[in-house]
Amino acid sequence: MLQVIDLYVKYSMGKKIKVNAINDVSFSLDKGDVLGIIGETGSGKTTLASAIMRMLPDTAEVKGKIMLDNLDLLAISKKEFRTKIRWKKISIIPQYSMNALNPIKRVGKELTEIIMEHEGVSEEEAVNRVLSLFKDLNLPEDVFFKYPDELSGGQRQRVVIASALLLNPEVVIADEPTTALDVINQARVLNLLRNKVISASRILIYITHDIAVVAGLANKLMTLYAGRIMEIGSSEKMFKNPLHPYTQGLLSSVPDISNGKPVHISYIKGDPPDLTKEIKGCPFYPRCPLAMDICKEEFPEPVQIDDRLVYCHAVRKDAK
Numbered sequence: 052m053l054q055v056i057d058l059y060v061k062y063s064m065g066k067k068i069k070v071n072a073i074n075d076v077s078f079s080l081d082k083g084d085v086l087g088i089i090g091e092t093g094s095g096k097t098t099l100a101s102a103i104m105r106m107l108p109d110t111a112e113v114k115g116k117i118m119l120d121n122l123d124l125l126a127i128s129k130k131e132f133r134t135k136i137r138w139k140k141i142s143i144i145p146q147y148s149m150n151a152l153n154p155i156k157r158v159g160k161e162l163t164e165i166i167m168e169h170e171g172v173s174e175e176e177a178v179n180r181v182l183s184l185f186k187d188l189n190l191p192e193d194v195f196f197k198y199p200d201e202l203s204g205g206q207r208q209r210v211v212i213a214s215a216l217l218l219n220p221e222v223v224i225a226d227e228p229t230t231a232l233d234v235i236n237q238a239r240v241l242n243l244l245r246n247k248v249i250s251a252s253r254i255l256i257y258i259t260h261d262i263a264v265v266a267g268l269a270n271k272l273m274t275l276y277a278g279r280i281m282e283i284g285s286s287e288k289m290f291k292n293p294l295h296p297y298t299q300g301l302l303s304s305v306p307d308i309s310n311g312k313p314v315h316i317s318y319i320k321g322d323p324p325d326l327t328k329e330i331k332g333c334p335f336y337p338r339c340p341l342a343m344d345i346c347k348e349e350f351p352e353p354v355q356i357d358d359r360l361v362y363c364h365a366v367r368k369d370a371k
């Protein structure tokens with residue numbers, strides 16, 4: 052079980068300026084859950100993923116708890132996280148694969164060594180496991196003997212995906228993992244995630260701008276705005292009947308091509324707020340069609356509707 056409890060992340064920029072990137076975020080995931088996280092650019096998706104992976108820069112101040120079963124991942128040393136948790140229990144497929152691999156090691160050697168070091172298996176077995184993942188990802192065998200900078204962008208991204216799945220971790224975080232790939236390889240990656248992570252009842256956190264992918268993959272959905280959860284719950288219910296005006300805006304921005312009719316894309320007017328300023332009320336207030344006076348003053352307590360939590364005064368009022 053993965054639990055994020057009252058998480059805050061602030062980036063310091065110089066002495067006085069702080070970017071409030073994650074604000075009071077809490078959620079929990081059970082074995083087998085696939086959480087899709089959607090939100091406009093700058094809403095805090097990568098910051099949240101990096102906090103879970105202990106990958107934030109030193110300028111980031113983190114408060115709260117991230118519990119993997121009974122272990123608080125924020126309370127252990129970086130070294131303990133690196134040796135006991137990263138890759139083995141939680142792994143990440145980062146948004147940009149460029150720096151994720153060791154530039155002076157052939158990729159096959161790097162991946163084989165990770166398996167041997169953590170699992171103490173023979174070199175032959177480790178090599179076979181790497182090659183089998185390469186095959187699943189449509190990577191030619193010669194990639195095994197190449198250095199990262201000898202690979203195409205798409206090949207490198209798939210090697211990074213292979214490395215994240217190498218030790219069958221309990222939690223996989225995929226941060227826009229298929230952005231660099233063509234549609235055929237995107238489909239392969241999604242299939243691999245289905246087979247290796249979802250069917251094995253592991254936890255998958257999938258961050259994306261591609262709402263159609265999330266619809267096909269996730270059983271839970273979170274909409275994030277200005278570092279705050281707006282709505283979280285069953286993805287099926289959120290797609291069918293989004294309750295938060297921000298979720299409604301995001302989901303109506305998806306072109307509907309299912310009926311062959313002309314595509315109409317509506318979008319949310321206005322821009323996200325400046326996160327270096329303290330925001331008292333709901334950060335979505337200036338753009339919200341349902342805004343009320345109280346929204347400017349107080350961030351709402353969540354209201355529970357079916358299995359969802361919705362952070363909205365207007366939805367709370369209607370639910371009474």
Ligand SMILES: Nc1ncnc2c1ncn2[C@@H]1O[C@H](COP(=O)(O)OP(=O)(O)OP(=O)(O)O)[C@@H](O)[C@H]1O
Pocket residue numbers: 062063064070072090091092093094095096097098099108110326
């Ligand atoms: N190292 C950093 N120092 C200062 N501010 C940062 C840093 N990294 C991110 N931010 C800021 O934190 C906020 C959240 O950024 P983040 O990258 O988490 O958003 P995101 O939702 O992942 O965006 P995208 O969809 O574009 O990847 C943004 O305002 C961003 O400018």
